[in-house]
Every structure is written in C-alpha cells, then in structure tokens.
Amino acid sequence: MAKENRTKFVILGFLDAMPMSGYDIKKISARSIAHFWNEDYGHIYPTLRSLVAEGFAVKTVEAGDGKPDRHVYAITESGRKELARWLAMDPGRPNLRIELLLKVFLGARMDPKRLIEMLEEEERQCLATLAEYDETEAHLKSEVARGSEWARYEKFQLMSLRYGQRYSRSVAEWCRESIQELRAAENPDAKR
Amino acid sequence: MAKENRTKFVILGFLDAMPMSGYDIKKISARSIAHFWNEDYGHIYPTLRSLVAEGFAVKTVEAGDGKPDRHVYAITESGRKELARWLAMDPGRPNLRIELLLKVFLGARMDPKRLIEMLEEEERQCLATLAEYDETEAHLKSEVARGSEWARYEKFQLMSLRYGQRYSRSVAEWCRESIQELRAAENPDAKR
DNA sequence: AAGAATATATATCAAGATGATATTTTTGAA
DNA sequence: TTCAAAAATATCATCTTGATATATATTCTT
Numbered sequence: 413m414a415k416e417n418r419t420k421f422v423i424l425g426f427l428d429a430m431p432m433s434g435y436d437i438k439k440i441s442a443r444s445i446a447h448f449w450n451e452d453y454g455h456i457y458p459t460l461r462s463l464v465a466e467g468f469a470v471k472t473v474e475a476g477d478g479k480p481d482r483h484v485y486a487i488t489e490s491g492r493k494e495l496a497r498w499l500a501m502d503p504g505r506p507n508l509r510i511e512l513l514l515k516v517f518l519g520a521r522m523d524p525k526r527l528i529e530m531l532e533e534e535e536r537q538c539l540a541t542l543a544e545y546d547e548t549e550a551h552l553k554s555e556v557a558r559g560s561e562w563a564r565y566e567k568f569q570l571m572s573l574r575y576g577q578r579y580s581r582s583v584a585e586w587c588r589e590s591i592q593e594l595r596a597a598e599n600p601d602a603k604r
Numbered sequence: 605m606a607k608e609n610r611t612k613f614v615i616l617g618f619l620d621a622m623p624m625s626g627y628d629i630k631k632i633s634a635r636s637i638a639h640f641w642n643e644d645y646g647h648i649y650p651t652l653r654s655l656v657a658e659g660f661a662v663k664t665v666e667a668g669d670g671k672p673d674r675h676v677y678a679i680t681e682s683g684r685k686e687l688a689r690w691l692a693m694d695p696g697r698p699n700l701r702i703e704l705l706l707k708v709f710l711g712a713r714m715d716p717k718r719l720i721e722m723l724e725e726e727e728r729q730c731l732a733t734l735a736e737y738d739e740t741e742a743h744l745k746s747e748v749a750r751g752s753e754w755a756r757y758e759k760f761q762l763m764s765l766r767y768g769q770r771y772s773r774s775v776a777e778w779c780r781e782s783i784q785e786l787r788a789a790e791n792p793d794a795k796r
Numbered sequence: 797a798a799g800a801a802t803a804t805a806t807a808t809c810a811a812g813a814t815g816a817t818a819t820t821t822t823t824g825a826a
Numbered sequence: 827t828t829c830a831a832a833a834a835t836a837t838c839a840t841c842t843t844g845a846t847a848t849a850t851a852t853t854c855t856t
Contacts, residue, residue, distance in 0.1 A: 415814075415841060418701065425710040435805050448705040454843060457807055479850065480805035499714050503703035503722060507814075509610065511695035513640040513767055518617040519760035522691050530695060568711035571785065575705055575778050582774040586767050593763065607812060607844075627834050646814060649836055671821065672834040699843075 419459045420468070422451055424487055424495040427469060430561050431486035434460050443548065444569065447541070447576040460485055468494050516590070528594050535587035538580040545577050608690075611651045612660070614643055616679055616687040619661060622753050623678035626652050635740065636761065639733070639768040652677055660686050708782070720786050727779035730772040737769050 422445070426437055434456050441451045460483075463469040468491030474482040487495075512534055519527050552570065556563045614637070618629055626648050633643045652675075655661040660683030666674040679687075704726055711719050744762065748755045 415816085415839090417841065418703070418706075419842085422706065425706070425713070428710075428713060433805075434807080439804095445706065445709055448700050448702045448709075450699045450701055450843080452842090452844065453807070454809080454845090455841085476805070476850090479803095480848095482805070495710075495713065499707055499710060500718060502725070503707055506700065506702045507642045508640050508698065508700075509642055509813090510640040510698045510767075511610070513764045514610075514614065514617070514637065515691055515695055516767075517637055517640075517757070517760055517764045518620075518687075518691060519763070520756045521617070521620060521687065526692055533694070564712045565709070567785070567789070568709055571711070571782050572705045572709045574781065575702075575708075575775070578774045578778050579771070582770045583767070586770050589766065590763050593759070597759070607810090609812065611813085625834080626836080631833095642814080644813085644815060645836070646816090646838080647812080671832095672819095674834070701842090 417459060417462075419451060419455045420463055421495060421498045422449065423456065423459055423463060423485075424468060424491050424498075427485055427487035428492060428495060429565065431484050433482045433484050435482075443551075445572070447545070448572060463491065467491075524594050524598055528591055531587045531591050531594075535584050535591075538584035538587070541580045542577060542584075545573055545580070549573055609651060609654075611643060611647045612655055613687060613690045614641065615648065615651055615655060615677075616660060616683050616690075619677055619679035620684060620687060621757065623676050625674045625676050627674075635743075637764070639737075640764060655683065659683075716786050716790055720783055723779045723783050723786075727776050727783075730776035730779070733772045734769060734776075737765055737772070741765055 422441065423437060426432060426440060432440070434453070437456050437460075438451070438453055441449070445451070460469065460471075463485070464471050467488060469485045469487055472484050472486070474484055476482060512530060515522065515530065516527065549570065552562075552566060552573075556566045562569070614633065615629060618624060618632060624632070626645070629648055629652075630643070630645055633641070637643070652661065652663075655677070656663050659680060661677045661679055664676050664678070666676055704722060707714065707722065708719065741762065744754075744758060744765075748758045754761070
C-alpha cells in the first residue's frame, strides 16, 4: 500500500526555516518537537537522500575543519510547494501504543504494589516533563528576544507546548487518582 | 536489533481472560483498548502463529457451520508466566507522532483559517470520543452486572478509560484555547 | 596527565508496526 | 433481488524504530 513517509514533511518544515544538516535536524527536533513527534537518524538520513532525489531539497558539503564534513540541505521551491500541499491536508489520527495503560488494563493480573510503583514513576516523569517544558518555554522566549529565525514560529511552538503541558498535567492527575483507588482497594478500612 | 514484539503480550492478556480467535481479538481490542493501543490483523495473525510455535498458546479449529472455520487460541501455563514476566517490567515510553501538533508547530506556514478548521474538527472529534467513552463505560458496567468474565477487569478498564476521558477533555480545551488565540491574532481589535 | 564521556558528524539495517487488500460464505437491509 | 455488512481467514509492501557502527574533537573527571 502507498503510505506516505511523514518524516519528509518534518524535514521540509525545518529546512523551510533554515538550511541544516541531518545532525542539526535530529538535534533541533529533539528539543522542539520530541514531546509529540518521534524522529531519529534511522529515518532522517534516508529521507534526506530521497528529498534530494525528488528535487525537494539540495545538498552542499561544508568542510569540517578537522571535524567530519557537514552535509547541509536546503529546501527548494518545489519542496516548499510539497510542504504546503501536505500542510493543507486533514491531519491523520495518531497511532497510540501506551504500554503503561495496557498494563493498567491488565491490572487484575498484576501485583497491586507493582502497579502503584509504575504509576508513581509515571507521575514523577510527568512532573519532570513539566519542568522541562518550563525550560523550553523560557528558552523559546529568549530566542525570540534575541531575534532568532524561529521568532515567527514562536506562537505556534508555544501552542504545541501548551498541548504537552496540559497532557502531562492531566496524566499526573490521573496517576494520583488511580494510585488512590488502588490504595483504597488494598486498605478498604483506611481513612481516606 | 532485539526489540520485543508487544502484540504478543496484548494477545496473551486477552487469552488469559478467555480463549478466542484472531478475529475475536481484533473485535474485542477495537472496543476495549483501541483508545490507547493500536492493533490490527497484520500483526495479530502472524503473532498468534508465533505464540503457538513458542508454546505460549495452543490452537483448536472449530467448524464454522457454513461460516469459515474458527481458529480458537488458548493460553498455556508458560504463556501465563511469560505474560507475568512482561507485566512486571517497567513500561516503555510511547512513541508519539501527532500530526495535528506538527501542523500547529509549522503553523506560520499555514492559512490561519485552515488551521482553525483543523482545530475545530479535532475538538469535535474529542467530544465525540467522550460520548463513546460514556457508552463504553455504560456497556462495561452492564457486562459486570450480568456477571461477564470481564468483571474482574472492570476496575482496571475503568481506570484506563479515565485516562482517555481526561486526555480527550484536555485536548478539547487546548483546541478551544488555541482557536481563540488564532482568532484574536486575526482580529486584534475584536472584542474578546 | 590520562581516561572517560560528550559533542560533532556521517550513516545502516533487522525487526516491529501499519493498514490496504484479498478471499469466502452467511445474514440482514434496501 | 441486490447490495452491504458481518464473520472469518489471512498477506504483504512500506513505514518506523532504535540499536549499532565509525571517526575526530572537546570537555570533564580522576
């Protein structure tokens, strides 16, 4: 079946902001979109190659001054058109596989203490993630303040960050509530 | 690289409740875990085959009375042990690819009206999903009331449903807030 | 001073996962 | 009578993941 490689649009979106290397794309995606979009070298390099082959990007090689050479990619006009075509299309539904929820769902087969531990760890992770979002937000605002190329994206980056913040808060609350239910089930006479 | 096929644990989890066919597994997963776990025939049938090969499940064939024969699978004792081993392990992080967020993130390249449309549609989807959760919850409670095999899972299924409810509510709120921001940006003098 | 870890860079590839598609027969709705 | 849906069995091309490999410089720790 002819499915569509979506990494190409992530890459086109980044290249539309400025030319960058495969390594740059991974680095920037790690700190900007990783909370809602998974991307890794395994997909970036082959996709860069095919974007060049399809005429959506061009590549130049910069000498590394002792470091490995940098292969820098820039979007083309037909790449911009292809990005615009895809952006206008209805977004697809995400495919979810949340292992913690599967284990909760099968919780009747688990030691309740173990399940509580998992939920406690998940809550900690959510709180840590929220702290990271605060840093990301501060960093984003400082980039804008110093006139970064990303300034025109700030509003939208903050919008996507808000999603992540709401999501993490809502999962942390769900963890607390679920832990309380499990503890209550273990000690039905305990004071609540 | 040695990754682990997680479909096998979904299947073992279902078979632990009762014996079922590949078609049953798909059907039951569609109405119980689909909101947080994606599973389809493409993975179910090959995995059933390998579970039998590994001794974690056994298969019997039931004549279909004119319908195609049913291939019914049942978990084995070593299958239960394998499931217990996996359930006790720390859950992995989900891999997320939320296309709507990617488009929001790249929103500087989009027609604001089109982005608003997408967010409005997402909000509608969330509200529809919440209504489905209400039905799922009612159905679950009625299954328990009539003494279904699923009764001992109810608490855990409700727990996972709560996650989905919180998630959908939080996304719907995020959509409303984002739409308001986009509209305010279009009409900066408009009354809020 | 030496060693380890990290950063800067280029990637690959085996295996997991997706989802469109195929086939057959019965049942129910139009 | 015809068509769609359900009940069943699956397959497979393609997308996606993430561990792994290689090389050099820089930074940090011992």
